[in-house]
Amino acid sequence: MGPTERERLDDLVEVVTVDTYDPDERLGAFAAYFEEALGGARAARLLGVDLEVEEVAPEGAPERGLAARCRLASGEAVTVSAVDLVFEPASDAAWVHAGYRWSLGLEPFAHEEPEWWEWPEWLDRS
Numbered sequence: 001m002g003p004t005e006r007e008r009l010d011d012l013v014e015v016v017t018v019d020t021y022d023p024d025e026r027l028g029a030f031a032a033y034f035e036e037a038l039g040g041a042r043a044a045r046l047l048g049v050d051l052e053v054e055e056v057a058p059e060g061a062p063e064r065g066l067a068a069r070c071r072l073a074s075g076e077a078v079t080v081s082a083v084d085l086v087f088e089p090a091s092d093a094a095w096v097h098a099g100y101r102w103s104l105g106l107e108p109f110a111h112e113e114p115e116w117w118e119w120p121e122w123l124d125r126s
Contacts, residue, residue, distance in 0.1 A: 009108065012099035023062035030100045031057050031066055034082070037092035044070070044085040044093070053093075056082050066100065087111075 016033050020026045034056035042053040051070040059067035059079070066082035083101060087094035089110035095117065098108030 008113065009099060009102040012095070013103045016096075016099055017103070024058065026103070027058040027062055027066055030096070030103070033096045034066070034093065034100075037096040039092065042093075044068070044087050046070075046080055046085055051078070051080075051085070053085065065104070092116075 055069045068082040094111040098111035
C-alpha cells in the first residue's frame with residue numbers, strides 16, 4: 001500500500017471520528033457508518049464462511065471493538081468480531097471496514113473508495 005492509500009485511510013478515519021471524544025464515541029461513529037454502508041448488501045465472509053450481517057454495534061467495553069450480529073446460511077444467528085469480517089472489495093461496507101481496521105492499527109482488507117464518497121470541505125487534503 002503506497003503513501004497515498006495510507007493518507008486516504010487516515011482521512012477516512014478523521015471523517016468518521018471527527019466529533020468523537022473517547023473510544024466509546026469512536027466505536028459508535030464507526031457503527032453508524034457501517035449501518036449506512038451496509039444498506040441492502042450485507043454479505044460478508046468470516047474464515048471462508050458466508051454470513052449475512054444484520055447489525056454492527058459496540059459490544060461492552062471499547063476494548064472489545066465492534067460486534068457483528070450475523071446469520072449463517074443455515075439460519076443460525078451468530079455474533080462475531082466485526083474486525084475479522086471480509087466484505088466484497090467494491091462494496092461500501094469494505095470501504096468503512098478498511099477505515100475501521102486502519103483506526104485499530106491493522107492493515108485493511110481489500111477495498112475500494114465508493115464512487116458516491118465525497119470528502120468534506122473542512123478536510124484539508126492539500
